[in-house]
Amino acid sequence: MIDRLMSHAAASTDAFNFDLDGDTLREECGVFGIFGHPEASAIVALGLHALQHRGQEAAGIVSFDGSVFHSERRPGLVGDSFSDGDTIARLKGRAAIGHVRYSTTGGTILRNVQPLFAELASGGLAVAHNGNLTNALSIRRDLVRDGAITQSTSDTEVILHLAARSRKPRIIERFIDALQAIQGAYAIVALTNKKLIGARDPLGIRPLVLGELDGRYMLASETCALDIIGARFVRDIENGEIVVISEEGIESIRFADAVPMRPCIFEYIYFARPDSVVNGKSVYGVRKAIGRELAREAAVTADIVVPVPDSGVPAALGFSQETGIPFEMGIIRNHYVGRTFIQPTQSVRELGVRMKHSANRAAIEGKSIVLVDDSLVRGTTSVKIVRMMREAGAAEVHFRIASPPITYPDFYGIDTPEREKLLAATHDLEAMRKYIGADSLAFLSIPGLYRAMGEEARNAACPQYTDHCFTGDYPTGLTDLSIAGPKRFAMLAEAD
Structure with missing residues (x-):
């Protein structure tokens, strides 16, 4: 959450640089995960391809083959990094999660590319996150003061640290401890050696859906990622809900008090793909x-x-x-102009x-x-x-x-x-x-x-709906804003 200037430089008026995408709002990320499929990493790559509009800077996939976690994280588009058979072949296993990240004004920092992975006392944990934690700066400050060593400048790493420091015996309990310590907007997919986990923030600001393909369950930021592989939409993950997918089936856990949902209204105005259905409404x-x-x-x-x-x-x-x-x-629009x-x-x-x-x-x-x-x-x-x-x-x-x-x-x-x-x-x-x-x-x-x-x-x-960009009605606490001040917070806040 710490390496991006939120303010882009004003676009040049030079006609050569004319780009209608240069002064628009940007969604930051998309997530996808699947459990129990023999071609898990290939399915995730396809799902990320459908979510490419949510982030074009970098893409990553982490898989688990029953004994070892495998990770591939690359700058650039999904098709540039995960279309060759060799890369997918290295991502072995029947469970995988993936992430696409929005292109910021600075260069890609590979250590920030998700999913992030850490070995916890209870086993490996990979996490991919869409949204922004509004108290990550304060949590990170406390973690570093306590001796934590951070490897990225992403607020997603805070979730890993909080889970690692929890004293609860089970990984899902550690994960819940982490979620109860953070504030802001998020849709998360996480992978352990036995489970695929999905979580949506207490207000449901960022979207997350559950799908099914041939009896295997998956999680995605949007329904268009299910459509690309012919999966069946099952339901939206509820606000304040954790979904745990394992060999035993699906378990639903509520980690936050039940409150009315307030999804981000910009998903309908701009961010989601027109062919997606978000919270029961056709975006188109x-x-x-x-x-x-x-x-x-x-x-x-x-x-x-x-x-x-x-x-x-x-x-x-x-x-x-x-x-x-x-x-x-x-x-x-010329769709065939690349980045350079x-x-x-x-x-x-x-x-x-x-x-x-x-x-x-x-x-x-x-x-x-x-x-x-x-x-x-x-x-x-x-x-x-x-x-x-x-x-x-x-x-x-x-x-x-x-x-x-x-x-x-x-x-x-x-x-x-x-x-x-x-x-x-x-x-x-x-x-x-x-x-x-x-x-x-x-x-x-x-x-x-x-x-x-x-x-x-x-x-x-x-x-x-969450409509603060129009009304100034921010639905959650903004802890880091009060600590850093508006300008400093805007400079430091990197969304994932």
Whole structure:
């Protein structure tokens, strides 16, 4: 939890560097695990491939063959590291867990790549984690003062240390002790020499599901990871629940008091894959409903509706269907640009090369367009989008954001800037419109968002979702924030 600057540097306005992904919110990680399958590591690799959108910096798999744990952790994409037979062959065993990690602004630190593994007195324990622990800094400080030696800067390692220091005899009891000491948002998969363990934080902020394939059970961040291997969705792991999968079957243990669930609303707006079902709701369906609500609240006379790819597509479809304005792909994304490419000379740079996104001039020239995007963070990329549309001949550019204004930073596993760098926290609507250069700008309201989620209204006394980025209503304690202060905490907090 300690090696990342939460604030990304503002994206360059150089056309060569133009990337619509440069100023978006980022989910940090995805997890997958399976128990009792003869091709466990191959199944995990496929599951991680389906979860690649949740993290592209690194991937790792740990397996257990009945006597020895095997680990492979690599920087880069899942397909680059786990597609060859030799790597999978080294990951022997009928049980395995895996992890994909989001790409941060700094270089990959291999020691932070998960799953993390440690030998405890009761045997080996591998842990992979999605989310962010909001008291990991204080716990780590106490552990180090007591003589603990840490091997990574990830908050996931805190869980291993806490389990190791527990005096309970059974590994599952040690694991529960660790969970009861931490706060924040998390979905965890863990592997011992006898069990696959899954756990979801007491509010269910981060998602975790249970699946089944040929009588073998698995855990995953999203249902799309089950679909890729033809597995059956069984159910969501409940908030505050531990699921233990072993040769004896499945055991459910509640480690926290039962409270109303508050899943992260951004899973529906942006993070989850559109074909996933999160807590019983189709992500694609929710995003189209968001677009329809946005159209009802902020309709405008225009010729076409254009999504900002790829995340703006379902909301733009909903907006188009509600208004009757034709939907057009006015921005084309090149999916085949890798992380590195030829470094151009200045003369080539001046040609205005756009590597990953370009305007579909034939669709937008002379048209009044409605641009639909999922969120607005710093606004730097929105400036580029509007400029690109005008350069391609758009007569008018009306920007519509399929979420409320983001006015507060996140500390639960979403990469956000500090509050003073969030455009909506420092500018009113008209100032934001002028900044990005649009003819008009509108956001979805908070009531509209809740209507799209199928709720009559937001319950202020007990909100149905974790929505602090819009409301400032943080649902858990932020111990490290009070210790380090807002700026220091934002600099140190690395989500996993």
